Amino acid sequence: MKVLTFGEILLRLASPGYSRLFQKECLETSFCGAEANVAVSLAVFGVNSAFLTRLPKNDVAISAVNSLRYFGVDTGKIVYGDGRMGLYYLEKGASQRPSKVIYDRAYSAISLSKSEDFDWDVVFKDIDWFHWTGIDPALSDDMVEICLEACKVAKSKGITISCDLNYRKNLWSSDKAKSIMPELMQFVDVCIANEEDADKTLGIAAKNSNEERGKLDKSDYISISNEICRKFGCEYVAITLRESFSASVNGWSGLLYNAKKEKVVFSPNYKIHLVDRVGGGDSFAAGLIYGLICGKDDQEVIDFAVASSCLKQTMEGDYNRATVQEIEQLICQGGNGRIQR
Amino acid sequence: MKVLTFGEILLRLASPGYSRLFQKECLETSFCGAEANVAVSLAVFGVNSAFLTRLPKNDVAISAVNSLRYFGVDTGKIVYGDGRMGLYYLEKGASQRPSKVIYDRAYSAISLSKSEDFDWDVVFKDIDWFHWTGIDPALSDDMVEICLEACKVAKSKGITISCDLNYRKNLWSSDKAKSIMPELMQFVDVCIANEEDADKTLGIAAKNSNEERGKLDKSDYISISNEICRKFGCEYVAITLRESFSASVNGWSGLLYNAKKEKVVFSPNYKIHLVDRVGGGDSFAAGLIYGLICGKDDQEVIDFAVASSCLKQTMEGDYNRATVQEIEQLICQGGNGRIQR
Amino acid sequence: MKVLTFGEILLRLASPGYSRLFQKECLETSFCGAEANVAVSLAVFGVNSAFLTRLPKNDVAISAVNSLRYFGVDTGKIVYGDGRMGLYYLEKGASQRPSKVIYDRAYSAISLSKSEDFDWDVVFKDIDWFHWTGIDPALSDDMVEICLEACKVAKSKGITISCDLNYRKNLWSSDKAKSIMPELMQFVDVCIANEEDADKTLGIAAKNSNEERGKLDKSDYISISNEICRKFGCEYVAITLRESFSASVNGWSGLLYNAKKEKVVFSPNYKIHLVDRVGGGDSFAAGLIYGLICGKDDQEVIDFAVASSCLKQTMEGDYNRATVQEIEQLICQGGNGRIQR
Amino acid sequence: MKVLTFGEILLRLASPGYSRLFQKECLETSFCGAEANVAVSLAVFGVNSAFLTRLPKNDVAISAVNSLRYFGVDTGKIVYGDGRMGLYYLEKGASQRPSKVIYDRAYSAISLSKSEDFDWDVVFKDIDWFHWTGIDPALSDDMVEICLEACKVAKSKGITISCDLNYRKNLWSSDKAKSIMPELMQFVDVCIANEEDADKTLGIAAKNSNEERGKLDKSDYISISNEICRKFGCEYVAITLRESFSASVNGWSGLLYNAKKEKVVFSPNYKIHLVDRVGGGDSFAAGLIYGLICGKDDQEVIDFAVASSCLKQTMEGDYNRATVQEIEQLICQGGNGRIQR
Amino acid sequence: MKVLTFGEILLRLASPGYSRLFQKECLETSFCGAEANVAVSLAVFGVNSAFLTRLPKNDVAISAVNSLRYFGVDTGKIVYGDGRMGLYYLEKGASQRPSKVIYDRAYSAISLSKSEDFDWDVVFKDIDWFHWTGIDPALSDDMVEICLEACKVAKSKGITISCDLNYRKNLWSSDKAKSIMPELMQFVDVCIANEEDADKTLGIAAKNSNEERGKLDKSDYISISNEICRKFGCEYVAITLRESFSASVNGWSGLLYNAKKEKVVFSPNYKIHLVDRVGGGDSFAAGLIYGLICGKDDQEVIDFAVASSCLKQTMEGDYNRATVQEIEQLICQGGNGRIQR
C-alpha cells in the first residue's frame, strides 16, 4: 500500500519563541506544505509514502527534499524546473495575540507547472492512494488542469483519492474556488474539511455555527457532510472542529461521516495547550488516511486522526513527528501527560 | 500633534526563557524605561513621538537611542553628559515563582542631570502633549526640580500633561514621594496609576482592596479617582487593575474616570497567558494618550488602552509592538487568537 | 549539622524548548541525579552538604563535580575509578504529549563500585544525616552490599538516615526491589515516597487509588505510611501527591506522617504550570530534610517541602535553585506570582 | 549636504557560522542591498542620508525600513506598492570553500516599479548627491527608464551623481548591460567599479589582469579609469582591488583616478582575515562619497574609502557599522588591532 | 554501482564554537562514524550508497538513521538489537590548543554484534563495492570474526573491498591490531591510511618521518605503499599527508600508489584554515572510491580525494557535504575562495 501526496513544499521561516517577526536576528527554518506534511506524517507512521511536486534545482529546494527523505518519504518522483521555492513567515501568537502567517509563495516552481511536467501513468505506477488538497488548484490555472488530469488517471487506475478542501483566501477567491472545486470533487472518495472550507470552496455552509467565534453546532456538520457525499459521491467526509479559546489554548475534535452507513462518529475533544498549531489539519488527514488504510472501524479512524493531530499541535514545526505508538497511548490513557521513563 | 515623553532609558538584561539569572551563559538585551516605552508605543501607533533623556556618549547609549529610532521616535532632543547608562536584570517568573527585577540604575546620566541641561522653551517648541512619570522625580533631588520646571513651562504653553504615578520603592520611600508628588500633580491633566501608586505617592488609598492578594473592589477605585481629580484638578484618572493569579496568568482591565462628567467607565477584563508582563502599564499609558488624542469617547479610550496593554503582555520586551490595527482587531474579536493568514 | 547524600550524578541532555529529541541540532546540558539534586538543594538552603559518588576521571565527570561546587556542595569525598559517566536524554512534553526520558546509564562508574571503594568510617566522620535513595541498590548487586554497609556504619554512629524509595523500572524489577529494599529499610528513620514507590519496592499498596489516572485517596496514604513505620520502624514517612492533568499542568501536594504521634499532616495543593518537572521529588526530599533539621513542626515541615518542590518545577534543570527566602515567601503569599522589584 | 541612494533593499538569510545552508535549523536575518548599504554607512558617518526604494506593505518590509531608521537613514521618501520583498540566502565560505549567494529577488516591488511611482522633482528637493548602482537598471526594463529619468532630473538640479557599476550576471547578461549602461553613464560624475564591472557593463577591460586568479596589474586599472572618464565625462573613477587568497583571507586596496588632474592615487593594501566580505564594495562607495563631500584630498579620499571597507569586512552583516573615528584610527595606526579599553 | 560501508555510527556532542566542554550549557549534536561518513559523502556525490550497522531501537538511534536517509543513504540493511548508541564528546581546538575527543562508545550495539546478526549473502546481494575500516575489528573479538566473514563473502562475490586502516589507540593496542589486521588485509583491494596507521596496525613504518612533528618524507610513503601492496596483494594504497602547523591551520595532501604500474602520484598541497578537521580522512576515502568507480586516472583520483577532504575540513560536522561540482571547481580554480553568486 503506497500513498502519493501531490502539492507544494515551502520553506517556513518562524520567529523564535514568542518574539515578533524580526524582533530577534534569526528565523527558525523548517520545511512544510499541506501535502508534504501529510506525506511526512504517513512515513512516520510507517506507511510507504511518496511526495510529488515541482522544484527549482538549488540548495534551498535540495534541503527541502532532504527533509522529506529524513523521514523516509520517497522523493524520487519529484520533477525539477524553473521558478522559485515558495516560503512563508510565521509569527507565533500567544494568549490574545493571534499567530500570523505572511506568505511569499507567488511564482513558485509548482505554480508554474505545465501539464507536460507530469506523466501520470508513470507517476501512479506503484500508487494505491492519491491525496491532494484545495491548495493545488488554487496555485494557478495550469494547476487546475493538472489536478483534473491526475484525478482522471488515478480514478481510471482504481486508486483511492482523498482531498483536503483547504481553502486559502490569499490564493484564490471563494467565487473562483466554487467555480473549480466541484468538478474536481467528482473524483474524490474521501473529503476532509474544516469549519469554513466547505462553505468557501463548495458553497455548502453550516447554518447555525458562527465560525468566527469558534462556536460549533454538531448537527450542522452532519448535514454538511451528508450534502457533500450526495453531491460528489464521496464515501467519507471528515471534519476537524477547532474551538479557538485563545492563541494559547484550543479545543480540538473531529467527526467522520460514512456515506454508505449514513452515520457520523465524533472523536473526544482535546483541550490543547498549543505548542505549534500549524499543520494540525494535515496531521488529521494523515491520521485519517492511516486509519482507513489499516481497516480500522469508523470510531477508531476518527479517534486516531484527532489524537494524531492533537499531538502534532504539541510539537514544533509543520511536520507531525508523532508515532503510531504515541498516538495509541494518547487514545488509551487520555492525555494525562505522565513522564515516560 | 506631537507627544514628548521625558525620563530614563535603561538597558534590560533578561535571563533567557524561564532560566534563573546566570543559569545560562547569556542575557537577552533590549532597551526600556517607563517613559521610553510610552514613546515607542506611540510611535508604533503612528503618533509623532519624541523622547527626552540625558545619556552618556558611549556605544551602549548610542544603541539605546538607535533602538528608539528603529520605531521612528524622534531622538533629536536628547542631551549628553556624564554618568552611566542605567540597567536592570530581569528573571522571568512562572507559575508560583514570581518575576524578579534587580535594578542597577544608580548614578545614571539622567539622575545626574542639572537644571541647566534642559532648555524647556526649546524642548517644547513643537510639542502638544507632555508625558512624565513618578520615576522621574524619584531619580534625584535635581530631577524633582527639573520636573517642576518642565511642568511649569509646559503648562504655560498650553501643553497637555500626563503623569503615570509609577511608584518605585527602591528609588524613594513612600514618605519622600508623598512630600514631592502632590506639588507636581498640580500641573497634571491626565493621571495614570495602578493599585498601589495613589496610596504610596499621594496618600490616597483604596479602603477595602487588598493589593497583595490581587482582590479588587471597583467602588474604591472610583473614590480614589474622584479624590485625585478633586485634589489636583486632573481631568482624567486612569487606573489599571491587575489580578495576579500566578506569574503565568493575570487578569487585566482598567477604568477611566472623567472628572467633568463625574463618570467612570470600565474596560473588559482579559485573562492573559503572560509572555512578558513588564511594560504593561506603559503600554496602557500610551494607549490612553492615543485614545484621548484621537478624540475617542471615554469607553473607547479605556478599551483601547487596555487592549493595547493586553497585547503588550503577550510580547517579549518592554516595548509595545502592537499596532492600532491589531488592537482594534482584539477589541472587535475578543481575543480568540485565530491564526491570521 | 552536615548532610551526606550518596548516589549517582548523570549528564542530562535535554532537547531545547518543546522540540523533539534531535529536532534541533543541539542538546542543553546540565548535571543531575536523584541524590546529587538533594545535595545541591540543601547547599542552596545554606545547609552544609556533601555528595558522595564514584566517577571516572575525565572532562565530563570533572564538569559534573564543578557543577556541584558551584552551589557549595562538598565534593571532597568523591572517589574515582573505571566506568563511564551515566547520562540521560530528556524530551520535554507539552499538553497531551508526555515528557520522555531515555537513560544511558549502564556501566557507569558508580554502578561498577566495589565495597572497598568506600571507607565508611572515614566518609561519615563529620556527617550528621545520611540520605540515599532506591536508585542506589538498583544500580548493581555490589551497590546493594555497599548501601547495606553504609547504613550499618551510619546507624552505629547515630547518624539520621533518610531514604527516598525512588522506584525505577528500567533499573530493576519490582520483584527484585521487593527482595532487597525491606532489609535496607530497617535502618531508615525518614522514608520518602511517591504514589507508586511503596507498592513497587516494598509491596505496600494503596487500595483505592488509581495511580495511572492521578486520582488520589488520602486515607490510603495514611494507611501506607502507617504500615511502613510499623514494618521498618521509621519515624517519618513523607509522600508526594502528584495529579497529572497534562504534561503542562500538574497538581502538587504532600503529606507527612509522624509515627510517634500517629498523625498525618497535609500540605496545600499547588496547581503548577510546569517549566520542568524532573527533580520535583528530590527537591521535596531536600525541603523535608531541611525542615526536620531546623526543628520545624510537622505542618511547617511538609509545607516547606512541598513549596520547595513546587518552585523547583517552575525552574529549568534538575537542580532546585529556590532559596529558603523564596520558599517562605511562597508559603506566606500563596503563589500570586507578583513581580519582585 | 544630503545624499540620496536609490535601489533595492533585501532580506538576507545567512547560515550561522560556517555551517552550510540549512545544516542548522535557523538563518540569521539582516537587511541589505547595494544602495541601502551605502545609505546606512553614510548615516553612521553622520551624513544626512536618505534611501529611496519601492516596497510592499507587510511586516518584512516594515522591518527593513526600521533597520534603516535604526541608523538614522531618512526613509520618508520610500514608496509602497505591489510585489514581494526580495531576499537572498548566504552561506559563508572558509578557506578553500567559497561563500555562496542564492538570490530570490525576482518580482520584488522595486523591480515592478513604474515611472509614475517616483516624482523626481519632489524626491530631489533637499538632495545634494544622488547615488545609484548598476543593479538598478538590471532589475527590469522599467527600472532602466526610471534610472534615466532620475539621472536627468538630478543633473538638471546640479546634483552630483555617483554610480557603482556593480555587475550582477544573474540579473542581466553582459551584452544587455553594455547596451544600457553607457547611456546612463553620461550623467555620472563619480564612477565606482571593481575588477570585472567595467568590462562586463561598459566593455572596458583590463588587458593583462586575470581576474579569476586575483592577480592585479595596476597600470591596467589606470588605463580603464582613464577610458571611463574620457568616454562618459566622469570626474572620478574609483576601483576596488581585491586579491582573493582564500575565502578566509583577502588582500584589499583601491585606487582613485582624478580626471581633471589625470592622476591616480593608490591606497595601502590590507590583508584581511574576513569576517563577512559581503557589502565591502558598498562601504567603499560610502567612504568615497564621504571623503569627497568632506573635501579631503585624493589620497585621503581613497585611504578613507579603503579603510572604511576594510573595517566593514571585519564585521558581520552587509551594513557597515564603522564610525569615522574608527576608520581614522585604522588609517593612523595601521591595523595592529590593539585592544581599546 | 552500489557501495556498502560497514561500521559504527555515533552521536557526536560538540562544544559550541571554541568553548571548552561544558563551558556553555549546550552541546551541538550530529551523527558520525568513520564508515557512516564515507556512506554519506558517497551519497552526496550521487553514488548509490548503503550503510550497515547494528543499533538499539530508541529515539537516538532512529535519529542517527534518519540523518543518513537525509543524504539519501540506503539504511534498509541495518539490523537492530541490544546495546547502547555510542557517542563522543568533541572540543574544538584553536591555535596552540589541540582539539580533544572523549569517546564513550563501549558496549555499543555494534560492538555487541554476533556473527548471526549478519547474513552476508543477503547483505551483499546488490553490492559492488565493500568498504570497512580498522575500527570495525577493534570494537570486539566478535567483530574481528564478523569482518573476516564479510570479507570472505565479498571476495567470493567479486566485490571490490576497500579498507581504511584507521588505528584507534583507545580501542585496541598496536600489538593487538598487528595480530589481527594482516589476516583481514588479505582481502583488501584498496588500502587507505594516514601517517601512523600502517605502522600501528601492520607494523610497516616510515623510516625518516617524524609523525609527531608533522614532517613528511615522501619517499618513505612510497616504500610503505609498496610494502603494503607486496604483502597483502592490494591494487592501490592511498595515504593522506597532514602537516599540523597548529589546531587552526593544517597542510593537507595525499598520494596514490598503483601496484600494477608501480607508480605513485601526489596531489597538490592545500593549506587549510580548519573549520572542523574531524572526518577529513573519511571524506578522502569517499573521494578515492568515487574517483576509482568513475574510472578517473590515478592523478585525477588522488586530486579528487584530496580536494574532497580539503573541502570537508572547511565545513562543520563529520559528514562531508561537498558536491562533485564543488570539488571539481576547487580542483580547477585552486581555492581562491571567490564568492559564488
Added chain:
Amino acid sequence: MKVLTFGEILLRLASPGYSRLFQKECLETSFCGAEANVAVSLAVFGVNSAFLTRLPKNDVAISAVNSLRYFGVDTGKIVYGDGRMGLYYLEKGASQRPSKVIYDRAYSAISLSKSEDFDWDVVFKDIDWFHWTGIDPALSDDMVEICLEACKVAKSKGITISCDLNYRKNLWSSDKAKSIMPELMQFVDVCIANEEDADKTLGIAAKNSNEERGKLDKSDYISISNEICRKFGCEYVAITLRESFSASVNGWSGLLYNAKKEKVVFSPNYKIHLVDRVGGGDSFAAGLIYGLICGKDDQEVIDFAVASSCLKQTMEGDYNRATVQEIEQLICQGGNGRIQR
C-alpha cells in the same frame, strides 16, 4: 601552600562572535577581574587558592561567587556591603578592527570599601602568598590605604607578595599612579608587568621600544627589570611581550628577571590565532606564581607562565581553563595542535 588574590570581580557582557555590541539581541555573560582570574587559574592548576573582594548581596554577586567556587576557589573570605557589582562590555575585534572594552565599574562595592571592612590578621591566617594588582589602588583612595595595610600585614607575616602593575588609564592617570605605586611596591617580591605598565605606574620606561607599533627591544626590558628590582627590592620581575600583528593574530612571549642572579631568561614566542585575548596577562601571572611555588628553575617558570597564557588566549572567557597537563604538553610538543583522542 595557599595563595590569596585580592581585588575586583566584574560581570563581563560580551557581544557574541564577531558581532558589534548590541548588533545581536544577547550578550554572553561570564565573570572576571584581573585578580579573580589569577585565583581561578591557580585553582585549575590544583593550587589552594582564595579570593578576597567586597560585594553587594544580590543575585549577580552570588553568581559571581559561585563561578569562583565552580573552579574550587575558596570564597569564604569575601565580605559583603553596599555598592554595585561592576561590569564591562566587550566587543571582540577581528583583523584590523580592535577589540573594545567599555567599563561600567564606578561605585562598585569594592571601590567603596573602607579599612574596617578587612581584618587582615584574620584574612592572612592560612595564607602563604598574596597577589594584588595595580587596579586595586586605582579603584579609590580608600583602596590605596587598604592595599598598604594588606601589604604591611602580609610582610610582617612573611607572606610572599606579588603584584601585577596592570595600568588602567580610565581608572587613574599615570601621574596619580606614579604618586602611589612606588610606596606600595616596597612590599612586593614578585613584580609582573607588560610593555607600558612600568612606564605609566612607576615611570620606568623602555628607551627604544615603540609600544604603539608592537616592536619590542629585549635589552630595554632587561634594563627596566633591573631598575624595578633595584628601586623596590623585588626578587623577580616578569614581563609579557605582546606583538600585535592584528586583532586576530598576536605574538606572545615573556621574560623573567632574577634579581639575585642578575639574569634574565626569555620564553619561546608563540604566534597565536586569538580566540579571546582578555585575561592573557592574568593567566601569565598565575602561571608564574605556580612555577615559583613549585620550585621550578627560572627558564621553566617563564616557559610555564607563557605557555599558560598562550593557551588562555585560545579559550573563550577571562578565566584560564588550561590544566597543568595541557600546559606541559604545549611546552613539550610546541603547539602543533594535533587532535587528542
